[in-house]
Amino acid sequence: MANIAFIGLGNMGGPMAINLVKAGHQVCVFDLSKEAVAHVVEQGATTQAQASDCVKDAEFIISMLPAGKHVEAVYLSENGLINHIAKGALVIDSSTIDSPTSISVGAALLAQGINFIDAPVSGGVGGAVAGTLSFMVGGSEADFNQAKPVLDNMGKNVFHAGDHGAGQVAKACNNMLLSVLMLATSEALQLGISNGLDASVLSNIMSKSSGSNWTLDVYNPCPGVMGNVPSSNDYQGGFMVDLMAKDLGLAMDTAVKSHSSTPMGALARSLYAMHAANGNGAKDFSSAFNLFNQKK
Template sequence: MKIAFIGLGNMGGGMAANLVKDGHAVTAFDLSPEATGKAAEQGCSISATVSEAVADAEAVVTMLPNGAIVRSVYTAEVFGSAPKGALFLDCSTIDLATAREVVELAQAAGYEMVDAPVSGGIAAANGGTLTFMVGGSETAFERARAVLEPMAKAVIHAGETGAGQVAKMCNNMLLAIHMIGTCEALALAEKAGLDPQTFYEISSKATGYCWSLNDYTPMPGVGATSPADNGYAGGFASALMLKDLRLAMAGAETSGAAVPMGEHATRIYEAFVEAGNGGKDFGAIFTTL
């Protein structure tokens, strides 16, 4: 399949490479020469513009920083440049209103489109083990599956347009809450005289089990290997977690949902990022305790 891939950042670069490994002809675009250079080494063809990249694409995948950029890229460069019948897959994490708006505009222009945000982080993007949460019609989802599966361990149809973004914001709000609770529990165990590794061995097999503890332990030298063992470098940046929490708070306000724990987690990550820690892995919240 001819696939255009727009956005080759920390996540997009690995995703595009896995499409190439699966035998697809990938034409890529990014504003960063470093990113396009790495993509070329992985077998992608590089285009000078988005319009050029999508010109003969059967599918267009975007992985972009925010909703405003997603809207601009599609409305200014993708619509009208991509062939009629092309499928669009936006894998960015953006606000729900913009996600739905762009899909509606795509449909009005004669295209099928899904919102397909991801969970799993940079390692999963590189390893082809992301989880995709897909919003769109059954027909569009079935078309999207063939594009997404080479990059995924799971491709799940969340529901109609926008449902993928709803799933992502709820998942990451829960992840932030879990991470803060995991950090507090580890810190409390140590300060109360219990060896943190012993606590890990107990809680990881008891009702405290969660991904943040078992698979991504945020305390250096304890439990699973994670960015904590590398000075909190790499992983999922705290600034990105804050972005996702703010999207969840906007979604909660729009839908009238009560999210007191989500609000508190947002305030904690806001303070952490404002203190200059936005580039550190989100498990670095442990260092505040």
């Protein structure tokens, strides 16, 4: 079992850290929220007053932070963790950030003898709790192989996407596709409903036909079609609209840098930004269903 430091105990990071504790690892956690720290400590983790004290003896340092600026600050600022992590340790950054920032942070750590992979995740809070996340890893094959047994304790699918930054690009592609599928599924369901079809009947027809997809079959956006999904709980829980809008921004930045054509992604970003601006930022991203509701 490994000595692991876990930095960032939000909706995703907290459950991920708990699964590492359950797997038998020695886990030291740090977060600015005392409540978040206390919850994970109750499950068997330890903590320190400073993140630097958590990481100094760690073999693995896992971070789950909101944005690239936070990752840069945590690792590379004047008092950053780069000054406290032991040489030969492996940093696993599971934050969803832009690929260039991930590459630059990794390069700075490597220059100090600290290994690094970017390993953003897919699967949402439910996947974090259940330990069924998908990890998209960017880094060397050796570092991927070293990290995989640890990642396996938090997920069921661990992919080596390529070199540093590749995990972030894969995550951007996946979430761009997810957003487009959710919008298209919502539009199709609302079209059927507007023409007298029952949403459950139409969902069943499409799920058994060529329109089948994850947002329809597993995460249906129409209230009442499925239980235990955000659409049947007033779109509470799940993956927030604000976060989808952020991820689509990252995807569009990636497209600009590579001169890629992403008209569907650009439209999805515009629609989710509008949906967030209308006061829906904290709702689940499947609430985009209401963008196509002519009665609202």
